[in-house]
Amino acid sequence: MLQCIFLLSDSGEVMLEKQLTGQRVDRSICTWFWEHTVSQGDSPKLQSVIASPTHYLFQVLREGITFLACTQVEMPPLMGIEFLCRVADVLTDYLGSLNEDLIKDNFVIVYELLDEMIDNGFPLTTEPNILREMIAPPNIANKMLSVVTGNSSNVSDILPGATSSCIPWRTTNLKYANNEVYVDLVEEMDAIINRDGVLVKCEIYGEVQVNSHLSGVPDLTLSFANPAVLDDVRFHPCVRFRPWEAHQILSFVPPDGQFKLMSYRVRKLKSSPIYVKPQLTSDAGTCRVSVLVGIRNDPGKTIDSITVQFQLPSCVLSADLNSNYGTVNILANKTCSWTIGKIPKDKAPAMSGTLLLETGLERLHVFPTFQVGFRIMGVALSGLKIDKLDLKNLPKPPYKGFRALTRAGEFEVRS
């Protein structure tokens, strides 16, 4: 069981500590952790389970904030990690986003949330809907009220009804004047294109995100036109397993507000919407770079927010890169990013330039990997189609909205 949770800022300062069990954990563990992190170099990529001399540490890094949990005994490590992720999610949800100032400004709420979320090192209430009822999120109205009256309480004095219901994720007694439900398919395309330009791996990681504002206890059924394309699925706890097993139908009572109903994966796609062709030729201490970007398979909608990013190898002394379209930036950490946006009709975007290698090095022996970003509104590249959404238990028919979006996930082109 977890013994203590620390929140560290991006400079390693301990912002919060919450002791969970009788065995108190000294703050010095954070110092050890931070030194360990610094010594490892690539801090954001540090492994999530660390065995320190005194404790086992779990860490999750979000937006520069390190969530660090300690334990001394055997426990499922994923439980610790998932819990920290959940804490990060809930805090993001409460505070709008996540950064050092926000945490410090709202430390009381963070404490109250942590106290409600974990008891004696074991997660207690992690369902965001229930938490929202127990501890009110900070909002402008509350703040103004507290300034005016000098009196603020964000602790609810009644126990949320959902804690005792059989659908613990849903707030009870909801009433909306306008009932609406939106279903979004948000897909991310992962692809690896190897040195020879071959598409080695191409798959879609997708999420069905639902935003529901429905009164009472509605019962929803969502079915797909082609569920067979789905390779793997994971569900929100509200989804009933049986209908899915039998007919690939999602039957559920939704939580209130925005939530991730399901995530899925579609493997082995045959092609990617755009191509990126890097070429690096080096000779006599310099390396010529040229990168071409273009549309390979037109998805039917515009592809926008196209970016190409790569890390210059450490042996490169200086780089001189230009593009015929979009802007090229070289950041301090030797990251080079080329922002293209939309691909113009009249020309193919290209970036070219030279890299100067360190002295003594004739030719480049390590090659950067190009990360590609793009976004296509209105299309789910996996081909998944929502057939229909049925709603039961509702007084009047609600408004239903559907959207789709595909963006690049881990889309990599090796050179």
Add this chain to the structure above:
Amino acid sequence: MFNQFGATAETLSKASTLVFRIGTDAHLYDDPDDVSIAPLLDSRFDSEKCEALKRLLALIAQGFEVSSFFPQVVKNVASQSLEVKKLVYLYLLHYAQKRPNEALLSINYFQKDLGDPNPLVRAWALRTMAGIRLHVIAPLVLVAAGKCARDPSVYVRKCAANALPKLHDLRLEDNTVGIEEIIGILLNDSSPCVVGAAAAAFSSVCPNNLSLIGRNYKRLCEVLPDVEEWGKIVLIGILLRYVVARHGLVKESIMFSLHGTENSRSEKDCSDTNSALDDNGDSNGLYESELTNAVSRCYIEGPAEYLSRLSFMNKDSSEFNYARFTSGKNNDDVKILLQCTSPLLWSNNSAVVLAAAGVHWIMAPTEDLKRIIKPLLFVLRSSNASKYVVLCNIQVFAKAIPSLFSRYFEDFFICSSDSYQIKALKLDILAYIATDSSISFILKEFQDYIRDPDRRFAADTVAGIGICAQRLPEMANACLEFLLALTRQQLMTGEFGSVDTEADILIQAIMSIKSIIQLDPPSHEKVIIQLVRSLTSIKVPAARAMVVWMVGEYNSLGDLIPRMLATVLKYLAGCFASEEVETKLQICNTAVKVLLGAKGNDLLTIKMVLIYVLELAKCDLNYDVRDRAHFLKKLLSTYLDSQCLEEETNRPGQHKDSSRLLAENLFGKQNKSISHEPIDHRFYLPGSLSQIVLHAAPGYEPLPKPCSLRCDDPEMDENGDPYVTDDEDSASESLDEEIASSYSSQHSNVDSSGTDGSEEAGSASEDDDNSHQLIQFSDERKNGASQSASDFGELLSNRALESWLDDQPGFSKPNTSEHSQVRTSSARISIGDIGGQVRPKSYPLLDPVNGNGLRVDYSFSSEISSISPLFICIEVSFKNCSKETMSDITLVDEESGKGKDSVEQSSFSDESSTIPQSNEPNLVSVEEITSLDPGQTMTRSIQVRFHHHLLPLKLAIYCNGKRHPIKLRPDIGYFVKALPMDVEVFTNKESQLRGMFECVRRCTFTDHIKELDKDKGDNSLVEDKFLVICRSLALKMLSNANLHLVSVDLPVAAKLDDATGLCLRFSSKILSTSAPCLITITVEGRCSEPLEMSVKVNCEETVFGLNLLNRIVNFSVEPSHPHV
């Protein structure tokens, strides 16, 4: 003039953050102590209290120590505002263990809150009460948890489950049974949420009490999908352990299949699944099956035990007997477990997925194992944070059964965003799952990886290629070719940018080549030659050493190598001096190896080279090299001497003396073909922390021994589970029964001789009548049993929330029946002149050493103050131990004059059990002793008001004008006064003060032994042993506390020496509140031995009662002062 409109974006954003920060607690975090916190805490307004508490919280958050505010914070626990309460709880939990005494002050409020109609308040109270972790209140918490386990609110029941591990952490042996019973109740709860929390409690309190699971097994399985995610993780593990312990492992699972294939390797491919596993060639299959064997044994025995056994025993011990296996197809329990865990593979929580996958890995038939693959791989993509842990587990799965993952090799292709650890894991997995069909893709990938900017990773990739080649001998040549090309390329670039990481790649490449050559040396002769020829350009010492080693190792291989040996050795000898140590050592070895294998013309050259090399080595700076040279020289002395050389050439084969044999054994071609190193991987259960850190973390337990759990109760095993109920009402009924039984085990003062009949009472009385005390007999057989039974029925009928909450005095709990049945028969005696023997104990107040010869002692007197009930009378005796006369001795209270904001005072102002705040002095002034002659003793009676029954009062004695600060320690025994009452009233009152108002502790009592021994000395008057015990007990009590002896009940037992059942009752009331305080002492054991004594205090003021109880136990245990 428009300056004020010229706001830049920066100032605007600053302003907006300012606006944004208004109303948050930002200023509190930034400057938590810019206002004085103490007055705010005492404020009448909740908002000010809140602010103060938030400031304290901010200080805690920043790592400051603010426990000094504890007393002030504690009293705010009484606040009605939930926010204040919550903040106080947060503070309390942080510091309670540091300030246990003050923390006790809050208990009353928790108790009150436990009866609050708001479930949130009840839950918080229980959580905090259990969370402050004080041994003293453990019994109270246990009772409260038991009560909350029956609470109508799911949330409260869940908190009750969470409170149990906290109790368990205190390690009070008495409570274990009680805790486990409550867990049993909660595991049986109708709400899945509670079951999850109960599972967590189970696994941390009594993970091995699997019979508790057996009762509910089927129901737990069915409820599993509805349990909340965190509970699922734990519950899955528990169910798995239960099934293994109950039914053993499954015959069709991997845990068995590979034992099967190993034991019956001749009848290969007994099933198609096995052939699928063995598709990678025989030798690998063997290796993998061995690995799986290791995996399964490790799961059951724990790696430490398994490995230690492995070291001295052959691995295929037959102790793994087949009776421990069950068939998964026929066993319902196994089937239902797999059925209920398989939908969990779709869970959103990666920990749940992994736990479910772990169950399938161990329990599922091999052909069903594939269903865990996709979910596991999907977790990799959907949760970045858990990637590393999942990969660690996949690595084990993939190593044991590579075919499972071989189809999904693309999922392990590396992304540039992966961390090094993840890259390394993926690489390892890729190398293991490569098959003939996928190897070409994987090699292609590997070639890309070698160009990765992360050179450490590139080096690992080279090693991975080596592993692939070993696993798939058909691909060895392709791999080798690639490696050689890489070596050449590396040598080229190495010339220029010679960085350490590049050297690593070269070393790895040569190492991989070496391992490929080892597979089949004869066919790779050309490779060796190629490497040897590139020796001139290989600069990295480790790589050079390896090539040199190869020369020696394969010196007689093929036709070409022997012919070039002499040249190579000459070259090596030439550059010997400039080599690194490891290369030097290898050159020595190689020269010897070559010599031993050499024939014909070269022999002489080689011998010369060797002599030359050894001579050089003897003068080397490094002592290892020197030692090696001396050793080799000694060993080969016979051959290196020239005359022996002749001899040797003349008569080859002769004179093979021992040193030659030794040398050949050492350096000869014992070309051991790749004996795969014994498997010493440590495997821990999938999903465990130990598997990630690769050592057994504290608390790690392997699976239970298969079939170690005997099912004694067949009725429970069938679905005739007595506890399974559908509606909540009847479920709670069964809960009540459980509660009752938990009480019986908690108050373990059950009389063992309780079954004695009343006719023995008569005989016992005859033994007793030689004593001069007045003895009354009273048959104490009560009809309590029947009465309490009716109570019980009533309890069941009105189980509404109101009656439940109404836990006031008069609410008789079912456990009364048990108490009333304890004493079937006893005789009541009264002890006469006990009052005269009571001698209050006196305590030193001032030592003559510190007090310039003045010795002051004090003792509490049983007199009641005439001024106010809040004052306690104390006899103080002053003695002059010095030679001079003392004068002007006074006792003063120095603190009463000070302001009342001192910490102690304000903290107790809210505590109802102590004195309300007032400005009265603490000490009624004592008349001054004008002079005290040497040796003279004077006694004064003073009256003192203590602020709290635990904290000493600071006073000062003035003597001869000098001040001596002293501390007057309160004795809680004198915070009560004797309350005369008779037995009926006593039992009546006692029955009203049960449950939370009752606390029991056990201790041993030894005083009587001395008394008995004394009596043995003068045989003239043999007193009854019982009376001696009674008297010493009563004396002990009365000398240490102001009590009234109500009754003494003698057991009427068959055995004369058995004091079990002796019961003394004392009554008193608390001075300040006049609340009655009842004390019952029950004795167990033999007269002449130390007695087991259980002291029970019934008092409305729980904290006071507890402290009094502790005091009684303390003074009962310590030996009594000698009787004068």
